Amino acid sequence: MTSLxxxxxxxxxxxxxxxxDTCVGCHACATNCKExxxxxxxxxxxxxxPYSAAxxxxxxxxxxxxxxxxxxxxxTVHFPRSCLHCETPACVTVCPTGASYKxxxxxxxxxxxxxxxxxxxCAWACPYGARELDEDQGVMKKCxxxxxxxxxxxxxxxxxxxxxxxxxxxxxxxxxxxxDPNSDVSKLVAERGGYxxxxxxxxxxxxxYLPPRKASSxxxxxxxxAGPLPSQINNPLLRWMDKVLSR
Amino acid sequence: MKPAPSIVFFTVASGAGYGLLFWxxxxxxxxxxxxxxxxxxxxxxxxxxxxAAGLCSSLLHLGRPERAWRALSQWRSxxxxxxxxxxxxxxxxxxxxxxxxxxxxxxxxLPAGLLSAVGAAVxxxxxxxxxxxxxxxxxxxHPMVAPGYLLFxxxxxxxxxxxxxxxxxxxxxxxxxxxxxxxxxxxxKRAYWASMDATPAASTRESATGLGFIGTVRPLESPxxxxxxxxxxxxxxxxxxxxxxxxxxxxxxxxALPALFxxxxxxxxxxxAIALGVLAAASALAGLxxxxxxxxxxxxxxxxxxxxxxx
Numbered sequence: 047m048t049s050l051x052x053x054x055x056x057x058x059x060x061x062x063x064x065x066x067d068t069c070v071g072c073h074a075c076a077t078n079c080k081e082x083x084x085x086x087x088x089x090x091x092x093x094x095x096p097y098s099a100a101x102x103x104x105x106x107x108x109x110x111x112x113x114x115x116x117x118x119x120x121x122t123v124h125f126p127r128s129c130l131h132c133e134t135p136a137c138v139t140v141c142p143t144g145a146s147y148k149x150x151x152x153x154x155x156x157x158x159x160x161x162x163x164x165x166x167x168c169a170w171a172c173p174y175g176a177r178e179l180d181e182d183q184g185v186m187k188k189c190x191x192x193x194x195x196x197x198x199x200x201x202x203x204x205x206x207x208x209x210x211x212x213x214x215x216x217x218x219x220x221x222x223x224x225x226d227p228n229s230d231v232s233k234l235v236a237e238r239g240g241y242x243x244x245x246x247x248x249x250x251x252x253x254x255y256l257p258p259r260k261a262s263s264x265x266x267x268x269x270x271x272a273g274p275l276p277s278q279i280n281n282p283l284l285r286w287m288d289k290v291l292s293r
Numbered sequence: 294m295k296p297a298p299s300i301v302f303f304t305v306a307s308g309a310g311y312g313l314l315f316w317x318x319x320x321x322x323x324x325x326x327x328x329x330x331x332x333x334x335x336x337x338x339x340x341x342x343x344x345a346a347g348l349c350s351s352l353l354h355l356g357r358p359e360r361a362w363r364a365l366s367q368w369r370s371x372x373x374x375x376x377x378x379x380x381x382x383x384x385x386x387x388x389x390x391x392x393x394x395x396x397x398x399x400x401x402x403l404p405a406g407l408l409s410a411v412g413a414a415v416x417x418x419x420x421x422x423x424x425x426x427x428x429x430x431x432x433x434x435h436p437m438v439a440p441g442y443l444l445f446x447x448x449x450x451x452x453x454x455x456x457x458x459x460x461x462x463x464x465x466x467x468x469x470x471x472x473x474x475x476x477x478x479x480x481x482k483r484a485y486w487a488s489m490d491a492t493p494a495a496s497t498r499e500s501a502t503g504l505g506f507i508g509t510v511r512p513l514e515s516p517x518x519x520x521x522x523x524x525x526x527x528x529x530x531x532x533x534x535x536x537x538x539x540x541x542x543x544x545x546x547x548x549a550l551p552a553l554f555x556x557x558x559x560x561x562x563x564x565x566a567i568a569l570g571v572l573a574a575a576s577a578l579a580g581l582x583x584x585x586x587x588x589x590x591x592x593x594x595x596x597x598x599x600x601x602x603x604x
Contacts (some may be wrong), residue, residue, distance in 0.1 A: 048367045066504075076516070100519055108516035110599055112498075115508025122513060123504055127599060136428065142364035142374035161363055164356015166526065167373055170294070173429035173496065175523045175596035184356025241503045244595065246495045247428050255503055 048141040050134060051150035059153040059225035060191055061131050061252035062208065063234055067259045069218040071111055071124030075210035079107040079128075079189075082209035087194040088159060092182045104178045106189040107210055114258075121258055126219075128210070129176035129189035130243065130251030131155050137168035137177060137188075145186075153225070153252060154193055159185045173247045196221070224252050294430065295529040296589035299353040304420060305449070305581050307347030307380075308442065311413035312450015313340040314387055316467065318410035320454070321394065322403040327463035333394030336457050340450075341387060348380060372426055376419035383412030417446045424588075429595040431494045432588075437485045444481055445547075445581060448474035452551055452577040459558065459570035468555040468570065475552030475577070479544055482584065486540060494593065501598040512601040527594035530603060539587055547580020 083106055084091040093103030107128040114121050131148075135155050138146045145161035146168055148154070157168075157177075162185035169177040169186065177188045192208035195201065205212055211219040222231035231254075234240065240254035273292075279285040317336050320326050326333075352358040365381065367374040386408035393401035421439030428434045451474050455467035498512075499505025554573035558566035 048370045050370075071514075073516075102517070102519045102521050104522070105516075110512065110516050111514035112502055112504060113511045113513045114502075114504040119508060121504075121507055123502070123507075125502055125504075127516075136426075139370040140373065140423075140426070142367050142371045142377060143360070144363070144367050161360070162357065163360040163363055165354065165364070165373065166356070167371075167423070169523075169526060170427055170594070171429065173501075173595040175527070175599060178522045179356060179526075181356075181522075186356075243503055244496050244500050246500060247595070257503065257506065 048138050048144050048146055050138060050148055053133065057153070057225050058151065058223050059131075059133070059252045060196070060222070061153070061224045061231075061254070062128070062191075062211065063220040063222070063224075063231045063240055063254045063256060064126055065216075065218040065220070065238075065256040066123050066125060067218075067256060068216045069109075069124040069126065070216050071109055072215065073109050074213045074215060075126055075219060076105060076107040076109050078209045078213035080105055082192065082195065083190065086192070087190045088157065088187050090180075090182075091187065092180055094181060104180055104187050106176075106178075106187070118261070121261075123258055126210070127174065127176075128253075129155060129191075130174060130249075130253040131189075131191060133250035133252060135249055136171040140167045140171045142167070154191045155188070156190055156193065157186050157188055159183065159187070162186050173244050173249070174251075191221075224254065294589045294592040294594060295526050296586045297354055299350045301582060301585045301589065303347040303351040303354075304442070305347075305578065305585050306343045306350065308417060308420070308446035308581070309449035309453055309578060310340045310343030310345075310347060311383075311417050312446040312448065313343065313453045314383075314390075314450070315410045315413040315447060316451050316454045316470065317394075318390060318406035318408075318413070320467065320470075322399075322406045325466045326454070326458055327461035329461050330395060330397045332457065332461040332463075333397075334391065336454060337387070337391040337394050339453065339457070341384075341391065344380070344383075344387075372419050372422040376416060376423060379412060379416040379419050383409065383416055386412060413446075414443065417443055429496075430592045431492065432489050432592040435485070435489060435492075437481070437488065441481060441485060444474065444478050445584070448478045448548070449577050449581055452555070452574045455555060455558075456570040456574040459567045464566060464570055465559060468559050468566075471573070471577075472552045472555035472559070475548045475555065479548035479552070482544060482548065489591075494595075496595045496598060498598050501595060512599075515600060523596050524600060528597040528600060528603075529590060536587065536591055539583055539590075543580050543584040543587060545580070546576050547584050548577075551577040551580075 080091055091104040095101045110125040112123050112125055114123055131153055138148050143161050143163055145158045164184040177186050180187045196206050207221045211221045220231050223229045224232055235254045238256040240256050242251045276285055352361050364374055364377045368378045386405045390405035390409045393405050421442030424433040425438040451471035455464050455471040458464040458467045498510040502510050504510045551573040554569045558569040
């Protein structure tokens, strides 16, 4: 049903914490997401014209890159964007059919593709661009938080995390219960000042982004010029001078 | 936002149909329209045909039209579902009203007409609220959007009714209503555009990425080299360069000319009034198609903030 479950204090809120300081923009999360999910809960993730010009397709995770600030303060930030599994998701309440729903037990937002009519109103209602139309099936698809992995008892326990988290080579993606203030992810968010995207929209996203750390003061000053190695100085007098002055 | 032809046609056609049903339901029992049964039946059939054509067109926008019946289930939370329920329920009094009109059953005309009018107003209000409830689109999440849908539907319906009444020689009162609503719609639309242009978007690249604490945020690389569904559907920008001209066309064709034509029809009367009524109604519908196209083409969605602004 597209009415939201009643919020209960201490309820589980599964979500991702994405570290923009360590993300290197390798797109491995997006690629592994596509790989897992094209045969997962909301499969397939179709591609249009995959082998010709104008190829495109459904992805649950897309990695942008931005420049922020100017001069010494300026940063290049890699920015993965996916469903934030909002606490009050408009994509669910606008759904006329009941195909979109938010799970009471863990807060995951899902689409029942057998009921979806493909009206696309949910895509319009999502400020984050988390929902995409499967143009082959005529239904909406979105991130499932790998609901078919995280509870999957047929795979080893350490792999029961979303595909994007398991594959990240920079350990920039963390998965856990953001409703529990003592969970590792909640502690990480508290420690690093994790924030939500577009809080002004009022949809209360569960996922958090960890801000890039401040550049250290050492980095700001120009790097010192490296001198030649003693073995590279042929003149014995100059080699002796270099040795004395380097003390 | 991409102006899907099926949705543009749906909101204009159904809007005019519901507007026509509304005014027919209110004015006919009050005796302010031609008493002819053929006139009443024709007007009601045209209203229902426009509504049905619009609703059928809206189904074309669906990825799975055969499942459309499912959209009637979530009226507790969804304005789209409420619109569907209201549209289906309005057919009941509207069909009874049509039968009453065709047989000249005056006792049945009043309750069926008024119920049809209420149903028409509720349905169009739900249509408006579908758009007005979408926070990511600032041009739609505006207090004048839902009243605008009501006003434009009632105006185009009145224009059609005035034209039809003219054929049966009783166009005075509906022409007066249509002229007044046309002028009201003209000022309303101008006020909406002024307000929209003056309101900055609540969200920026800085709030969308949360990186504003570093400084201004500029897109460096897109996630993909080709287009995608999000860009095609929600970052439609083709019309913006012509927006000023299209706005003038919409105001002129949609509201100013029809209002003028109806005023002239009232003054001149006779055969000329019939011709002016036809011109006015055609102009109103054409202008409203432009107005509705602009409602989509000018609307911006926050998802576009994540992507570079196309040059």
